[in-house]
Amino acid sequence: MHDFVLRLQNGFCGFGLVLGFGVVNEEANDVEESSKPSDNKYNMQGFEVLVFHKTLFLSNKYRTMTGIKAKDTLAIATYIVLPNDTNTLTNLMGGQLLNWMDIIGAVCAGRFCKRVVVTASVSNVSFQQPIQLGNVVTLEAKVSRSFTKSCEVFIEVYKESQLTGIKIKCNEAMYTFVALNEKGETVAMPELIPESELEQARFDAALRRKQLSLILAGRMQPDEAKELKALFDIKK
Numbered sequence: 001m002h003d004f005v006l007r008l009q010n011g012f013c014g015f016g017l018v019l020g021f022g023v024v025n026e027e028a029n030d031v032e033e034s035s036k037p038s039d040n041k042y043n044m045q046g047f048e049v050l051v052f053h054k055t056l057f058l059s060n061k062y063r064t065m066t067g068i069k070a071k072d073t074l075a076i077a078t079y080i081v082l083p084n085d086t087n088t089l090t091n092l093m094g095g096q097l098l099n100w101m102d103i104i105g106a107v108c109a110g111r112f113c114k115r116v117v118v119t120a121s122v123s124n125v126s127f128q129q130p131i132q133l134g135n136v137v138t139l140e141a142k143v144s145r146s147f148t149k150s151c152e153v154f155i156e157v158y159k160e161s162q163l164t165g166i167k168i169k170c171n172e173a174m175y176t177f178v179a180l181n182e183k184g185e186t187v188a189m190p191e192l193i194p195e196s197e198l199e200q201a202r203f204d205a206a207l208r209r210k211q212l213s214l215i216l217a218g219r220m221q222p223d224e225a226k227e228l229k230a231l232f233d234i235k236k
C-alpha cells in the first residue's frame with residue numbers, strides 16, 4: 001500500500017492519482033490510525049476516512065455540505081506539446097486536448113467535493129486556435145456551479161510560445177462531473193459560492209445550460225426554465 005500517497009491536511013484531500021483517488025500511506029505522519037483497530041479506517045482531525053478497494057473516501061457521518069468558494073476549486077496543469085501529441089499538421093490533436101481537459105476537470109471537481117468523480121457529460125468544447133508542436137499548454141479549471149449530485153467545471157486553455165513567451169487563450173470547455181461514494185453511488189455535492197463578477201456570470205450561465213440540457217432530454221418543460229426563458233423574453 002505504498003504505490004501512491006494520499007494525505008489529509010486540514011480536511012483537504014490531496015490526490016495521489018489525478019482522478020481523485022489513491023492508496024493511503026500508513027506511515028504518513030498526518031494520518032493516524034483509529035482508536036478502534038481496523039484495517040480500513042483512519043481518523044484525521046475529526047474526519048473518518050474509509051479505504052475501500054484501495055480508494056479513500058470521507059465518511060458521510062462527518063461530511064458537512066457547507067459552501068465552498070469557487071476560487072478554492074482552481075486546478076492548473078501545464079504540458080509541452082510533443083511529437084506524439086500532434087497530427088500530420090504538427091498541431092496538437094483535439095483528442096489529446098480533450099483528454100487533458102478531462103483530467104484537470106476531474107482534479108478540480110474532486111477537489112471541490114472531496115470524492116471520486118466521473119465525467120457525466122461535455123456540454124461545450126470550443127477550438128478557437130490550433131496549438132503547435134513545442135507550445136507550452138496551460139489548462140485552468142474551476143467549478144462554475146454545483147447542482148444536487150453534479151457540478152459543472154469551466155476549463156480554459158492557453159498556449160504559450162517558448163520563443164516569444166506570448167500567452168494566448170485558444171480553447172475552453174464545460175465538463176459535468178458526478179461524485180461517487182464507496183459503493184459507486186452518486187452523492188450530494190456541496191454548495192458553490194461565487195465571489196467575483198466572472199464567477200457569478202458563469203454561475204448563472206451554468207443554470208441556463210443545465211435547463212437547456214434537461215429540456216432537450218425531455219426532463220423539463222420549457223415553461224419551467226425561467227432563467228433560460230428570460231434570455232428570449234422581449235419586452236414590449
